[in-house]
Amino acid sequence: MAERIEQLLAAEQPLPIVAAGDPVLRRGTEPYDGQLEPALLARFVEALRVTMRAAPGVGLAAPQVGVGLRIAVIEDPAPVPEEVRLARGRVPQPFRVLVNPVYEPVGTGRVGFFEGCLSVPGYQAVVARPTEVRLTGQDEHGRALDEVFAGWPARIVQHETDHLDGTLYLDRAEPRSLSAHQAVAEHWSQPTPERAARALGFDLP
Numbered sequence: 001m002a003e004r005i006e007q008l009l010a011a012e013q014p015l016p017i018v019a020a021g022d023p024v025l026r027r028g029t030e031p032y033d034g035q036l037e038p039a040l041l042a043r044f045v046e047a048l049r050v051t052m053r054a055a056p057g058v059g060l061a062a063p064q065v066g067v068g069l070r071i072a073v074i075e076d077p078a079p080v081p082e083e084v085r086l087a088r089g090r091v092p093q094p095f096r097v098l099v100n101p102v103y104e105p106v107g108t109g110r111v112g113f114f115e116g117c118l119s120v121p122g123y124q125a126v127v128a129r130p131t132e133v134r135l136t137g138q139d140e141h142g143r144a145l146d147e148v149f150a151g152w153p154a155r156i157v158q159h160e161t162d163h164l165d166g167t168l169y170l171d172r173a174e175p176r177s178l179s180a181h182q183a184v185a186e187h188w189s190q191p192t193p194e195r196a197a198r199a200l201g202f203d204l205p
């Protein structure tokens, strides 16, 4: 594993992002338990950050650069209008490294919004997800992580943790909501997907 990552990091960055259809996105990941020396882990995390920012995206999981380790990064400057911020809970999420993350829903609330994935370029679809989740795991220094996420950051940590289990957002999406970026820009840029649900014929929670 370390050798494979050394090889990957020798290439130019940002790293290429693996697209849906590649088995590495479906295989699940090994828990991280020190397979990489601290310096190599730090370089790998930095490469994930550079690649996420360049895409640009608000999260990136190791399998998306072809690495089957249970590591992901998230960061969302949330440059959105006030009405979108309020409707979606899209508050800024500082850069974080998630090592061995696992989530469980807090309460029974669910909410559906359009989301996309760097590994499924060109499309978005509505995914109903728990409104709040408790995320446990570690950070990049091995310190325990145990935190409740709400709003858009809750969606981001679920999406990235799902990648580490070999799950893509499309597995959880409303199939009839599938929309090309252009269609989303033309028709579905409202703060919530209610009009899309009526016009395309799918249910929201």
Ligand code: ZN
Pocket: 116, 117, 118, 119, 159, 163
């Ligand atoms: Zn994704």
